[in-house]
Every structure is written in structure tokens, then in C-alpha cells.
Amino acid sequence: MKVEVLDHANLMQAAEFIAKMNILPECHIGYLGTSQNDIFQSLEEMNRDAESAAFIVREGDALAGFLGADADLNKGTAELWGPFGQENELMGLLWEKALHFFEGKLHTYFLFADTANHDAAEFASKNGFMLQSAQTYMELKDNSFNGLRKVSLLPIHCHSAFIRLHDALFPQTYYSGKEIIERMNDYYKVYTSLDADGLNGYLYAEYNREEKEGSIEFIGVDPCKRKNGIGRNLLEMAVHDLFVNSGANSIKLCAGTANEKALSIYKKAGFTVERSLNFYKFDIRE
Structure with a gap:
């Protein structure tokens, strides 16, 4: 053949x-x-x-x-x-x-x-x-979060801190911190969590206008600031913005099957398991 x-x-x-x-x-x-x-x-x-x-x-x-x-x-x-x-x-x-x-x-x-x-x-x-x-591939098909959410996007003065944090947490992934910043626009957003020390967490999400579908690509939290609900707050922020402000009909994400803590957070947020992949x-x- x-x-x-x-x-x-x-x-x-x-x-x-x-x-x-x-x-x-x-x-x-x-x-x-x-x-x-x-x-x-x-x-x-x-x-x-x-x-x-x-x-x-x-x-x-x-x-x-x-x-x-x-x-x-x-x-x-x-x-x-x-x-x-x-x-x-x-x-x-x-x-x-x-x-x-x-x-x-x-x-x-x-x-x-x-x-x-x-x-x-x-x-x-x-x-x-x-x-x-x-x-584990998961999907959220309705907005489980009620009420208004303040949306905090990555400010210019935090670009260097974001690159350092992302590249440290995900050293060999498909987008480097610099590449994510180069992709940012009205539909590709980096949501952030800040405190007195600066950037302590972020979430990068993309929105497909034609399919009205959001996708959560990365969630990263400073290892020294974990167990403070930062990841969940970022997730709520992004989900609210994608559903309410962007008009998404669904949001998808993919997480490591062994990461039971993260999967538990996503399930509590309303995400359901669609597929398991290798x-x-x-x-x-x-």
C-alpha cells in the first residue's frame, strides 16, 4: 500500500x-x-x-x-x-x-x-x-459558581515573576512562560493571585470563540503558598470569566490521574470525568 x-x-x-x-x-x-x-x-x-x-x-x-x-x-x-x-x-x-x-x-x-x-x-x-x-480529561458544562468574581489578570510588572514560576513548576511542557506571555490576548488569559510578596499563583486558560469552549491549560501555585485555597480561587475566577464574560458553553481540562488532590478540587467545582488517557x-x- x-x-x-x-x-x-x-x-x-x-x-x-x-x-x-x-x-x-x-x-x-x-x-x-x-x-x-x-x-x-x-x-x-x-x-x-x-x-x-x-x-x-x-x-x-x-x-x-x-x-x-x-x-x-x-x-x-x-x-x-x-x-x-x-x-x-x-x-x-x-x-x-x-x-x-x-x-x-x-x-x-x-x-x-x-x-x-x-x-x-x-x-x-x-x-x-x-x-x-x-x-484524566474533565469537562464542566454549566457555571457552578454563583455571584460576581473579581478577575485579576497578569500585570506587566509580574511578567518576569510569572516566567520564573511557570518554568520552575513545568520545566518541560508545551508552552514556556515566555511563550504564554507572547500568546496572551483577549481570549488567551493568565489569571493571577497576588499577595504582599507578589505573584503566588496563576491559571492560564484559552477560549475558542467558534466552539464557545474554554480550556484550562495550567494552574500553578508557589510551593511555599500552597494549602491556602489559591488554586481553587483561581479556578473559580477563570470559570466565572469564561462562562459569564466570554460566553463559554463548556470548559475542559486535563489533569494527572495520580494527582488525586487536584482531581478532587475539579470534581467539587462541578467538572466531570470524560476520558482517561495515556x-x-x-x-x-x-
């Missing part, structure tokens, strides 16, 4: 193929949505991104396999959208194509798959991916 690079003419067919699979726990990949429209928009963005690429396998006129690589050439990393396929052989072909395509440009690949996706687990095991952590990493250098 021949593996092809996905082009613009095949985006809708690919979105339809992925949507039928990604809604199923046994096929689900965490970097993509489950609606065909969401997936199509993601594929359009990937198609416009000169650094990234996607690959397909056909059986006649129908798609039989798909794998996308959302790449960051500066970091040498990529998030894998897939592999999706009905046979392990197809997954292997797609992976070989991706490795060859990005040879010399990428060194690390990330895979985020539902715990029920045993094909992804087998693919990861066969190809040298290492399980990094188990993650996070894998493949590093050519290791």
Missing part, C-alpha cells in the same frame, strides 16, 4: 474518516476533537502550517489510515494525530513515512491516546514509545 501526503483536496474525506473513529474510546486520540467540523478545522490549520504534515493510506477510493504530525521544528517535537487505521500494518506504514519525512528535523514525538485504545498502546510498545503518565513519548536520541 502507498502512503500519501494529505493535501487540501482530501481534508474533508480525512475529517470524516477520523471523526468516525475518534468518537470511539477504543480508537480515540486525545489531540483531536470528536466532531467532524472540529477535526476539519484542525486539519485545515495543519495544512496551512509549513512545519507540519499528515499522511494517508487508501484502499481503493476510501481512506484506510491516517497519521498527522503537528510539528514544532524549533523544538524538534511533534504531537501525533493518530495513527488511525484498522490494521496494525497500516499504522506501521504511516509511522515509517512520518519518520522518513521529518528525518533530521524532529527528535521527539508525543502520543496521547485513550486508555481503551489498545491498538495505540500496542503501536507505542512496538515502536519504542515510553509511557510518561496517565491523564501519554507516551518517543525520543530518537534516547
Whole structure:
């Protein structure tokens, strides 16, 4: 079977193929949505991104396999959208194509798959991916918090303190403190908690206007200031702002399954568990 690079003419067919699979726990990949429209928009963005690429396998006129690589050439990393396929052989072909395509440009690949996706687990095991952590995906579909909330956003004079705190708490994550500051706008916000000593905690959230969906990306609290309710206050602030001021219909987040304290806080805030996922990493250098 021949593996092809996905082009613009095949985006809708690919979105339809992925949507039928990604809604199923046994096929689900965490970097993509489950609606065909969401997936199509993601594929359009990937198609416009000169650094990234996607690959397909056909059986006649129908798609039989798909794998996308959302790449960051500066970091040498990529998030894998897939592999999706009905046979392990197809997954292997797609992976070989991706490795060859990005040879010399990428060194690390990330895979985020539902715990029920045993094909992804087998693919990861066969190809040298290492399980990094188990993650719990949660969602809040109504505003559980009543009353007004004062919204405190990151002031300019706290930028350096934020970068230090974020990079110390999350030293090897997908956005550095500097990158988050560069992303900040009316829809990508850093909510903050301040005291006499300065910044003691923050929450970074993003809002998708088209989908009316908020996502909480990071919550960080100064280790010396924990157990004072800072995280919960930040969560209440962000949830209120996303629902009331931005107009979100839902808010999602992902937390480490082993972090029982954080999961308890989110559940008390009204978040419900939607999926459990495994996070894998493949590093050519290791």
C-alpha cells in the first residue's frame, strides 16, 4: 500500500474518516476533537502550517489510515494525530513515512491516546514509545459558581515573576512562560493571585470563540503558598470569566490521574470525568 501526503483536496474525506473513529474510546486520540467540523478545522490549520504534515493510506477510493504530525521544528517535537487505521500494518506504514519525512528535523514525538485504545498502546510498545503518565480529561458544562468574581489578570510588572514560576513548576511542557506571555490576548488569559510578596499563583486558560469552549491549560501555585485555597480561587475566577464574560458553553481540562488532590478540587467545582488517557513519548536520541 502507498502512503500519501494529505493535501487540501482530501481534508474533508480525512475529517470524516477520523471523526468516525475518534468518537470511539477504543480508537480515540486525545489531540483531536470528536466532531467532524472540529477535526476539519484542525486539519485545515495543519495544512496551512509549513512545519507540519499528515499522511494517508487508501484502499481503493476510501481512506484506510491516517497519521498527522503537528510539528514544532524549533523544538524538534511533534504531537501525533493518530495513527488511525484498522490494521496494525497500516499504522506501521504511516509511522515509517512520518519518520522518513521529518528525518533530521524532529527528535521527539508525543502520543496521547485513550486508555481503551489498545491498538495505540500496542503501536507505542512496538515502536519504542515510553509511557510518561496517565491523564484524566474533565469537562464542566454549566457555571457552578454563583455571584460576581473579581478577575485579576497578569500585570506587566509580574511578567518576569510569572516566567520564573511557570518554568520552575513545568520545566518541560508545551508552552514556556515566555511563550504564554507572547500568546496572551483577549481570549488567551493568565489569571493571577497576588499577595504582599507578589505573584503566588496563576491559571492560564484559552477560549475558542467558534466552539464557545474554554480550556484550562495550567494552574500553578508557589510551593511555599500552597494549602491556602489559591488554586481553587483561581479556578473559580477563570470559570466565572469564561462562562459569564466570554460566553463559554463548556470548559475542559486535563489533569494527572495520580494527582488525586487536584482531581478532587475539579470534581467539587462541578467538572466531570470524560476520558482517561495515556501519554507516551518517543525520543530518537534516547
